[in-house]
Amino acid sequence: MGLFLGYLYINAKGLLEYKVSSLIALFGSLLNSAIWLVFWWVFFKRFPNISEWQFVHLFTIWAVLNVALALVSVFYNVYKLPAIINEGKLEYYLVRPKNALFHLLVARMQLIDLLEAAIWFISFIILKPELPAILLFLLMSVISAAIIHGFLLILGSLGFFLKSADGIGTELYNALITFSTYPNWIFQGAAKWIIFTVIPAGFISYVPVQVIYNRAYLWILGGLGFGILLNIIGCVVFSRGLKYFETGSTFVLKAD
Amino acid sequence: MLKSMDKYVAAAALSAKNYLAYVSEMIFRSGFLVVILFVFVNLWTVTYSRAGAEIIAGFDLRKMLWYLVFTESIVISRPRVHLKVEEDIRTGAVSYTLARPYNYLLFQLSVSFGERMVRFISTLIVGYAVMTVMVGPYFPDLSILPFLTVTVALAMMADLIGMITIGFLAFWVEDVSPFFLVYSRLQMLLGGMIVPITLFPHFLRKLSEWLPFRFMVYAPAKLFVNCDIYQALSLMAEQIILCVLLFLIGMSVYRMGVKRLDVNGG
Numbered sequence: 285m286g287l288f289l290g291y292l293y294i295n296a297k298g299l300l301e302y303k304v305s306s307l308i309a310l311f312g313s314l315l316n317s318a319i320w321l322v323f324w325w326v327f328f329k330r331f332p333n334i335s336e337w338q339f340v341h342l343f344t345i346w347a348v349l350n351v352a353l354a355l356v357s358v359f360y361n362v363y364k365l366p367a368i369i370n371e372g373k374l375e376y377y378l379v380r381p382k383n384a385l386f387h388l389l390v391a392r393m394q395l396i397d398l399l400e401a402a403i404w405f406i407s408f409i410i411l412k413p414e415l416p417a418i419l420l421f422l423l424m425s426v427i428s429a430a431i432i433h434g435f436l437l438i439l440g441s442l443g444f445f446l447k448s449a450d451g452i453g454t455e456l457y458n459a460l461i462t463f464s465t466y467p468n469w470i471f472q473g474a475a476k477w478i479i480f481t482v483i484p485a486g487f488i489s490y491v492p493v494q495v496i497y498n499r500a501y502l503w504i505l506g507g508l509g510f511g512i513l514l515n516i517i518g519c520v521v522f523s524r525g526l527k528y529f530e531t532g533s534t535f536v537l538k539a540d
Numbered sequence: 541m542l543k544s545m546d547k548y549v550a551a552a553a554l555s556a557k558n559y560l561a562y563v564s565e566m567i568f569r570s571g572f573l574v575v576i577l578f579v580f581v582n583l584w585t586v587t588y589s590r591a592g593a594e595i596i597a598g599f600d601l602r603k604m605l606w607y608l609v610f611t612e613s614i615v616i617s618r619p620r621v622h623l624k625v626e627e628d629i630r631t632g633a634v635s636y637t638l639a640r641p642y643n644y645l646l647f648q649l650s651v652s653f654g655e656r657m658v659r660f661i662s663t664l665i666v667g668y669a670v671m672t673v674m675v676g677p678y679f680p681d682l683s684i685l686p687f688l689t690v691t692v693a694l695a696m697m698a699d700l701i702g703m704i705t706i707g708f709l710a711f712w713v714e715d716v717s718p719f720f721l722v723y724s725r726l727q728m729l730l731g732g733m734i735v736p737i738t739l740f741p742h743f744l745r746k747l748s749e750w751l752p753f754r755f756m757v758y759a760p761a762k763l764f765v766n767c768d769i770y771q772a773l774s775l776m777a778e779q780i781i782l783c784v785l786l787f788l789i790g791m792s793v794y795r796m797g798v799k800r801l802d803v804n805g806g
Contacts, residue, residue: 305715312721319725322744323734327587330739334590455571462575470582 287382288390295393306396313400317346320465335469337493342467343411344496345489347404348421349464352428352488354401357394362433363457364392365440366450375531385522401425417496424492427507431487434514435460441518444525456483464488484510547642548650555654563662570666573612577667580608581674597739603765604736606678609667610761611733614695617660621652621700625707626716635801645704645790652700653693660696680767687772691760694779698786699727699756705790711797726751732758752786755779 299306324342332338361368368374368388377384377391408421439453446452463471463485471479479486491507494500588594588601599607625648628634637644671678680688706723709716728734730744731753737745748754759775 308715308718311718315721315725319729320734322729326735326740326744329741330596331587331591334587451569455569455575458572459575462572462579466579466583470579470586472582472586475578475582 287387291390291393292395295395299395310396310400313350313397314403317350321346335467337467337469340411341493341497344408344421344493345467346465347408348425348428348492349461349488350404351401351421351425352432353461354397354404355426355429356432356436357397359389359433360392360394361388361390362436362440365437366443366453369440369443369525369529370447370450372531374529378526384526385519412496420496421492423504424495424507427504427511428488428492430511431484431507431514432460434511434516434518435484437515437518438521441521441525444522444528459483460485460488484514487511548646551647551650552654552657555651556658557654559655559658563658566659566662567666570663573616573663573666574670576612577605577609577670578674581605581671584608597736599736599738599765602675602678605671605675607736607761607765608734609664609671610764611731611757613660613664613667614692614757614760615728615731615733617656617663617696618699618703619652619655619659621648622703622707622716622720624648624652625704626710629707629710629797629801630714634798638798643791645701645787645794648704648707649697649700652704653696656696656700657693660692678765680764684763684767684769684772687769687776688760688763691763691772691775691779694776694783695756695760698752698779698783701783701786701790702752702756705786705793708790708793708797711793711800727753727757730754731756732761736762752782755782 321343325339328334328337328339328342356362365388374384374388377388380387405421409418412418412421436453436457439449439456442453443449460483463479463483466489468476468479468486468490476486479490487507487510491503494503495507584601584604588596588604594600596604625634628637634644637647668678702723703720706716706719709719713719730737730748730751732748737748737754737758740748748758755775755778759779763772763775
C-alpha cells in the first residue's frame with residue numbers, strides 16, 4: 285500500500301507539471317466519445333424501435349467503459365508490458381524487494397483519466413439519478429476494469445514468449461474496445477460467443493446494461509468471476525514468463 | 541505553369557515510391573479496419589433487417605456497406621502531415637525552405653499526397669477483400685473509374701491542404717493537435733465517415749452541407765456506390781473550387797506566420 289501511495293504521489297505531481305498536455309488529452313478523448321454519441325443519438329432517432337435498447341443504454345455502456353478504462357489507467361504499465369519486457373526495463377523491478385508485477389503496474393499512472401471518469405460518472409448521475417442504479421454503475425465499472433486489466437495482463441505477459449506480442453496485443457485490445465462500444469444484439473452466430481470468450485466485450489457492454497436496467501444480479505457474479513479468472517491467468521502467465529525470461533544487454537535503471 | 545509543376549509531381553512520385561516499401565507491413569497491420577468493417581456489417585445487417593427497409597438514407601444494404609469501406613479507406617489513409625509541418629516550424633527547419641525554389645505548402649502537399657495514394661490503395665484492397673468475403677464482391681461501373689480517381693484525388697488534396705493549414709498554426713501555438721482533433725472529429729461525423737450524411741436529421745444535414753468535409757469523404761464514397769457521371773462532373777467542379785479556396789487560406793496563414801518567424805542558432 286505504501287508503494288502504491290508513493291507512486292500515486294509522484295504521478296499526481298507529474299500530472300500537475302504537464303497540466304496543459306493532460307487537459308488536451310482529456311479534451312480529445314471527450315470529443316471523440318461525443319462524436320460517437322452523436323452518431324448513436326442520430327441512429328436511435330432514426331430507428332427508435334430497432335431493439336429494446338435506447339440511446340440511454342448506449343450512453344451507459346460508453347460511460348461504464350470510460351470509467352473502467354480510467355481505473356485501468358491507474359495501472360497504466362499494463363498497456364506497456366511487452367515493451368517493458370523486451371526493452372530491458374523489467375530488470376529494474378526484478379532487483380527490488382517488492383512484488384515485481386505489482387511494482388511495475390503501479391509505477392506509471394495516467395491520473396488525468398480519473399478526471400474523465402468523474403465527468404462520465406456525473407453525466408450518468410444526471411441521466412439516471414437513482415441511488416441503486418448509481419451504485420450498480422460503480423460496481424459494474426470496477427468489474428469491467430478488472431476484465432480489461434486481466435485481458436491486457438494476459439496479452440502483455442505473452443511478451444515473454446512472443447516478440448510480436450505488442451502488435452498482437454494492440455490489435456486484440458482495439459477489437460475489445462471497439463466491440464465494447466456497440467450493443468451486443470448486433471452480433472449474430474459465432475460473434476455472439478466470441479464477445480463472451482476470446483474478446484470479452486460482452487461483459488463490458490451487455491452485462492452492465494443487464495445489471496443496471498434489468499437488475500439481472502446473477503450477471504454480477506458472472507462478470508466478477510470472469511474478471512478474477514482473467515487476472516489470475518494473467519498472473520500465472522506472467523510468473524511462468526519470468527522463469528522463461530533471460531535478460532538482454534539493454535538495462536534501464538529507472539522506473540517507467 | 542505546367543513546367544513549374546514538374547517538381548511537385550516528381551516529389552509526389554518519389555514519396556509514393558518510398559512508401560511502396562511499407563505496403564506489406566501496412567496490409568499486415570490492418571487489423572483495426574477488419575474489426576470495424578466486421579462491426580459495420582453486423583450493425584447494418586441487423587438494422588436493415590429489423591427496420592424492414594430496403595433503402596435507408598438512399599442506400600440499400602450492400603451499397604451502405606461498400607460506402608463505409610470507401611469512407612474508412614479515405615480517412616485511415618491520412619498521413620500525419622500536420623505534425624510534419626508543426627515540427628518544421630518548431631525546429632526552425634521551415635526557414636531553410638524559404639530560400640528553396642518551391643512553394644512550401646505545395647511541396648508538403650505533393651509529398652503527403654504521394655504517400656496517401658499508396659496508403660489509400662492498399663487500405664482499399666484490404667477493405668475490398670474483407671467486404672467481399674463478408675457480403676460478396678462489388679464491381680463499380682468501369683465508365684465511372686476515371687471520374688472516381690479524379691474525385692478521390694481532389695478530395696485527398698482538399699483534406700491535406702486543410703491539414704497543412706492546421707500545421708501552420710504552429711507559428712502561433714506550440715501544439716496543433718487540439719485543432720487537428722476538432723478538424724478530424726468533425727470530418728468523421730459531418731464528413732460522413734461513420735454514416736452517410738443523408739441519414740442525419742435536418743439541422744445536422746444542413747450543417748454538414750455548409751461545411752467542406754462532405755467533399756472530402758461523403759461525396760467520393762457516394763460516387764463509388766452510385767455511379768453517376770453528371771454528379772461526378774459537378775462534384776469535381778465543387779472540389780476544385782474548394783481546393784483553390786483552401787489553398788488561398790493556407791497560403792495566407794503561412795505568409796502571416798512566416799512574418800513572425802524568429803530562428804536562433806544555426
